[in-house]
Amino acid sequence: MTEIEKLLNLRNKLVNNRRALVETYQKAEPRQLTGEALAHLQEAIDAVDRAIDDERRNESPVLPPRAPQSRP
Secondary structure (H helix, E strand, O other): OOHHHHHHHHHHHHHHHHHHHHHHHHHOOHHHOOOHHHHHHHHHHHHHHHHHHHHHHHHOOOOOOOOOOOOO
16 A cells, blocks of 8 residues: 555545534534534644645656757
């Protein structure tokens, strides 16, 4: 399993946790809602998204710079 696959699996778990948390918020009393847990989950998802982007950048082949073409 590649690093990107591991990160994507983690992201899916975090998104599922966020969805479950939002569902419990819909059933909770308004005074019980602080949003702090949801904010922490969203921060974790954002961090994983950045890590996935970073891994993708590291996996893509880096092409060497092209040599300047001489003009006749």
